[in-house]
Amino acid sequence: DSGVTQTPKHLITATGQRVTLRCSPRSGDLSVYWYQQSLDQGLQFLIHYYNGEERAKGNILERFSAQQFPDLHSELNLSSLELGDSALYFCASSPQGQGKHTQYFGPGTRLTVL
Amino acid sequence: GENVEQHPSTLSVQEGDSAVIKCTYSDSASNYFPWYKQELGKRPQLIIDIRSNVGEKKDQRIAVTLNKTAKHFSLHITETQPEDSAVYFCAAKPNFGNEKLTFGTGTRLTIIP
Numbered sequence: 001d002s003g004v005t006q007t008p009k010h011l012i013t014a015t016g017q018r019v020t021l022r023c024s025p026r027s028g029d030l031s032v033y034w035y036q037q038s039l040d041q042g043l044q045f046l047i048h049y050y051n052g053e054e055r056a057k058g059n060i061l062e063r064f065s066a067q068q069f070p071d072l073h074s075e076l077n078l079s080s081l082e083l084g085d086s087a088l089y090f091c092a093s094s095p096q097g098q099g100k101h102t103q104y105f106g107p108g109t110r111l112t113v114l
Numbered sequence: 115g116e117n118v119e120q121h122p123s124t125l126s127v128q129e130g131d132s133a134v135i136k137c138t139y140s141d142s143a144s145n146y147f148p149w150y151k152q153e154l155g156k157r158p159q160l161i162i163d164i165r166s167n168v169g170e171k172k173d174q175r176i177a178v179t180l181n182k183t184a185k186h187f188s189l190h191i192t193e194t195q196p197e198d199s200a201v202y203f204c205a206a207k208p209n210f211g212n213e214k215l216t217f218g219t220g221t222r223l224t225i226i227p
Contacts (some may be wrong), residue, residue, distance in 0.1 A: 002157065002159070033214075033215075034129070041160065042203065042217050042218070042219045042220050043217045045201065045214050045215070045216075045217075048214060054215050056215060063142060088155075101146040101148075101162065101163075101207055101215075102148065102150075102160060103160075103215060104160070105150075105157040105158045105159070106155055106157060107156070108154075108156075110150050
């Protein structure tokens with residue numbers, strides 16, 4: 001167990017819908033990263049938040065948005081869902097200081113768009 | 115930006131033999147190189163990492179080597195066991211700013227009993 005939690009575990013929805021994925025980082029970690037992993041694919045970086053501020057963006061679609069709240073949990077919002085958005089979505093957190101580059105992954109949310 | 119290439123994409127080895135996975139990176143500013151293991155449907159788990167001030171690091175049956183001049187690093191697993199079967203990802207990251215962790219495309223390792 002990495003200490004990073006994600007809810008829900010599974011999400012099944014229809015095309016055109018909107019969903020919210022939630023992530024709670026490890027205690028004390030200020031950074032949260034979101035990744036998308038499609039079937040048998042690698043990890044595609046979406047976005048990085050640090051202490052409530054957006055720090056870096058990857059290949060994140062305009063239909064997707066994220067935020068990090070004062071209690072440091074983060075939400076990834078996916079709207080106008082398409083079949084191709086079906087994937088595993090992981091968040092990861094990293095500590096400050098010496099180990100700041102190490103990312104600890106949550107269990108993921110499996111999104112299925114029908 | 116950083117580009118990480120990983121080879122091979124699939125690897126099968128007999129139980130007890132060694133497995134080697136290789137990665138190359140493009141950005142000379144990268145100096146943090148982790149390796150993650152991902153079992154089917156599970157989260158990626160950090161198994162070992164290395165920083166550029168070190169050429170090799172070992173942890174029991176796992177070792178990572180780094181050649182900064184050639185910009186490549188490798189994962190070595192010795193005395194492989196069935197539970198080593200998984201997908202392995204390498205990654206690279208510069209030690210400054212908000213640069214992201216760039217992942218390789220993964221290697222599916224299968225240990226044959």
